[in-house]
Amino acid sequence: MAASDAVIELKGVERHYVQGSDKLTILSGVDFSLRRGEIVALVAPSGTGKSTLLHTAGLLERPDAGDVILAGRACGRLSDDQRTSIRRNDVGFVYQFHHLLPEFSALENLMMPQLIRGLPREEAAKRAAQLLDYMQIGKRGHHRPAELSGGEQQRVAIARAVANAPLVLLADEPTGNLDPVTASYVFEALEALVRQSGLAALIATHNHELAARMDRRVTLADGKVVPL
Numbered sequence: 001m002a003a004s005d006a007v008i009e010l011k012g013v014e015r016h017y018v019q020g021s022d023k024l025t026i027l028s029g030v031d032f033s034l035r036r037g038e039i040v041a042l043v044a045p046s047g048t049g050k051s052t053l054l055h056t057a058g059l060l061e062r063p064d065a066g067d068v069i070l071a072g073r074a075c076g077r078l079s080d081d082q083r084t085s086i087r088r089n090d091v092g093f094v095y096q097f098h099h100l101l102p103e104f105s106a107l108e109n110l111m112m113p114q115l116i117r118g119l120p121r122e123e124a125a126k127r128a129a130q131l132l133d134y135m136q137i138g139k140r141g142h143h144r145p146a147e148l149s150g151g152e153q154q155r156v157a158i159a160r161a162v163a164n165a166p167l168v169l170l171a172d173e174p175t176g177n178l179d180p181v182t183a184s185y186v187f188e189a190l191e192a193l194v195r196q197s198g199l200a201a202l203i204a205t206h207n208h209e210l211a212a213r214m215d216r217r218v219t220l221a222d223g224k225v226v227p228l
């Protein structure tokens with residue numbers, strides 16, 4: 001893949017953890033990229049480094065070696081503030097548990113990242129409502145997370161992740177907490193949103209059925225990303 005096609009590129013990324021006198025190598029030279037509009041499944045056994053990979057790709061953690069290039073910009077040597085700003089604008093995260101703010105409605109949860117970014121309230125509310133409609137939960141906008149079903153909560157969490165129109169969506173077991181039918185339904189909504197917005201998505205999942213529906217499947221072997 002030509003570098004120019006890539007929305008996000010990991011080049012020779014290494015991650016180690018030091019535990020006492022032991023050095024644990026989790027990522028040992030990851031070369032991997034995602035194209036615009038592409039949905040890729042990351043399927044690998046527990047403990048192999050899926051979360052580490054997602055956190056490093058999403059600029060939550062710094063690589064010990066190598067670099068993450070987001071929209072052509074090498075992020076490794078940037079300051080923490082610069083990385084935070086890029087992450088806020090260009091990366092959306094979804095986790096297994098929704099992590100929505102419990103005191104706020106679905107609509108407010110979607111407005112929050114936009115307000116933090118500096119968008120006017122009216123504009124943030126409009127986009128939040130549009131996204132909830134798109135996820136077919138427009139009628140639930142004024143409900144708090146506890147008043148929503150698990151599938152609805154995850155759809156709100158996915159909508160929130162793309163509220164700032166990021167370039168990349170990184171999801172760590174986004175349907176792992178849902179029954180198979182709801183998981184399939186939520187994945188469909190996620191897929192439609194990714195296709196419609198043209199962003200790139202890397203989705204860690206243990207669900208082989210869902211992985212089969214994505215454009216490509218990769219795994220982690222010996223600290224490297226390889227096709228599955």
Ligand SMILES: Nc1ncnc2c1ncn2[C@@H]1O[C@H](COP(=O)(O)OP(=O)(O)OP(=O)(O)O)[C@@H](O)[C@H]1O
Pocket residue numbers: 017018019024026044045046047048049050051052053
């Ligand atoms: N802060 C840390 N310090 C030391 N070891 C860590 C740290 N974070 C993760 N690890 C170790 O790194 C390895 C990879 O962890 P990671 O969470 O990335 O795996 P995973 O594939 O996402 O697992 P799961 O599917 O169970 O969530 C594990 O062996 C874990 O114990």
